[in-house]
Amino acid sequence: MEATTRKVPSQKSSQMAPTSSWGQAVRQWLQTPVDIAVLVYFRIAFGAIMIWEMWRYTDRGWISRYWIEPSFNFTYYGFDWVQPWPGIGMYIHFGVMALLALFILLGLWYRFSTILFFLGFSYIFLLEQAQYLNHFYLIILISFIMIFLPANRAFSVDAWRSGSRFGKLSASRSDWMPGWSLWLLRFQIAVPYFFGGIAKLNGDWLQAQPMEIWLASRTDFPLIGQYFTEKWMVYGISYGGLLLDLLVVPFLLWRKTRPFAFIAALTFHLMNVRLFSIGIFPWFMIAATAVFFDPSWPRQLLKSLGFSKQTEPKPDKISLSKIGFALLASYVLLQILLPLRHYIIPGNVSWTEDGHRFAWHMKLRDKDADITFFITDEAGERWQADSSLHLTARQQRKMSTRPYMVVQYAHFLAAEMAEQGQGEVVVQAEAWVSLNGRSPQQLIDPTVNLAAQPRTIWPVEWVLPLTTPLFPNNP
Structure with a gap:
């Protein structure tokens, strides 16, 4: 007597079926x-x-x-x-x-x-x-x-x-x-x-x-x-x-x-x-x-x-x-x-701003900031840049707490100096920022030449981590 055979579904097809049927149902x-x-x-x-x-x-x-x-x-x-x-x-x-x-x-x-x-x-x-x-x-x-x-x-x-x-x-x-x-x-x-x-x-x-x-x-x-x-x-x-x-x-x-x-x-x-x-x-x-x-x-x-x-x-x-x-x-x-x-992404998003945009982070942070740009020419002469010459009050306020805007403005300052015949300059920033009532701390490494840092959508090392506690006097 001839043995009857039956086709058994493969393990792969049996695993795929629920997913396929779920997708079809949706x-x-x-x-x-x-x-x-x-x-x-x-x-x-x-x-x-x-x-x-x-x-x-x-x-x-x-x-x-x-x-x-x-x-x-x-x-x-x-x-x-x-x-x-x-x-x-x-x-x-x-x-x-x-x-x-x-x-x-x-x-x-x-x-x-x-x-x-x-x-x-x-x-x-x-x-x-x-x-x-x-x-x-x-x-x-x-x-x-x-x-x-x-x-x-x-x-x-x-x-x-x-x-x-x-x-x-x-x-x-x-x-x-x-x-x-x-x-x-x-x-x-x-x-x-x-x-x-x-x-x-x-x-x-x-x-x-x-x-x-x-x-x-x-x-x-x-x-x-x-x-x-x-x-x-x-x-x-x-x-x-x-x-x-x-x-x-x-x-x-x-x-x-x-x-x-x-x-x-x-x-x-x-x-x-x-x-x-x-x-x-x-x-x-x-x-x-x-x-x-x-x-x-x-x-x-x-x-x-x-x-x-x-x-x-x-x-x-x-x-x-x-x-x-x-x-x-x-x-x-x-x-x-x-x-x-x-x-x-490493770090506090409200501090570094990495991943803040396009993520529906609404009314989560209150920041007070003071930022100063310094330019050093090839001769070693150092002076303070006046950002109010180029930026509106709103632009200055927004830029002061956003590292990706700080580096963009540093590039602009370097390009402006080059147009004026100053050659390659060093642009540094001292940014003191308070987040949600914390004591102010520096946001950006003040020793870094921002003019030499590339603009990027990725996290950068020259943004300092948030170390100030929200309520320092709490036990």
Whole structure:
């Protein structure tokens, strides 16, 4: 009798199956259609807030102050070629950005407008490191992903024009979007919250610093300001902010806790408006928090107001290619890893600034600094450089605590001396910095010739480690 044989799956294939099926399940879930109404709401809110932001910078004279008046710009590493427009070019640039934001709000030439807005805002961001703002970085990320979101397929000029002679340039109308569009947007809004909370898990914040310093100067805050010098209030606000950042997103996603989470987020952001000068960020996050609600809430709101409209049938799925899924996963992974990079970099991130940017480290440090540059020529003559000749007060303040800006300015001083016929000079800096109320200590090795040190994105040896304790008198 012939023996029967059975093919046994290899160990390798049996190990691969769970991973493959998990990936397929996630991809199927991301293809599930959801109501597009919340994405339309976000498109309108984003466009309106960006118009407001462009107006603020124009109306308050910030365009001239930050990008026209300075004779020197702290460009980002590798982007020295990005320079401000000459003449009135920066005003024109902001005007065009406002127009593009209006087009996004209206859903007019949406794809073209979002691409140009992303490039135009990235240009503004890259002009000056002294102008680094977390919400500017967030706007760049949001405007980038909006290029790929179908936010113009409903309640937009593009959708209205679809089917006309301009149809090839317009979006096909739809009341539904793929699930990945909603969850990518939710993920990007969740990132500043969650990683802002992770960043607060440090010794200074857990000891209510620098919150204690800031609250002591804001006792005029309505109702509760009189308690801002009390330890229980200082610790309550510090730990309350930490818990909100870590928990607000899951609580917003859960229907039972959503109202309480939204009230907490609203209170948090409105307090920030009153306590700190952080621009549009609180208002933007208040508007963005609504993307965690049921995606049909804008449609239901309009229906309750009497603006009812028949919704088209829900499709079975809206496909997401394997390449698209891989790109989506890569982007998500990058946004998770980038804020965590400082954990593998030696030193206190709030002191060295290595890994601080692009990591959602918001309102974690209070620094007082005094920096002096010294130039020594080939003959051995040494003199003090006057940074106010080249830098605005804001640039000087920001530069004094950021080693990567200090070395950039040292290079500028050396180049200026060379242009004046001084030959090769030595540029050194004495920077005394206080972090979160600590006694001042030197940030930079004063013996190092900074003009000979390369600009780099990696940690450098000439930044001295933080050795001053937060509370030196504690047992």
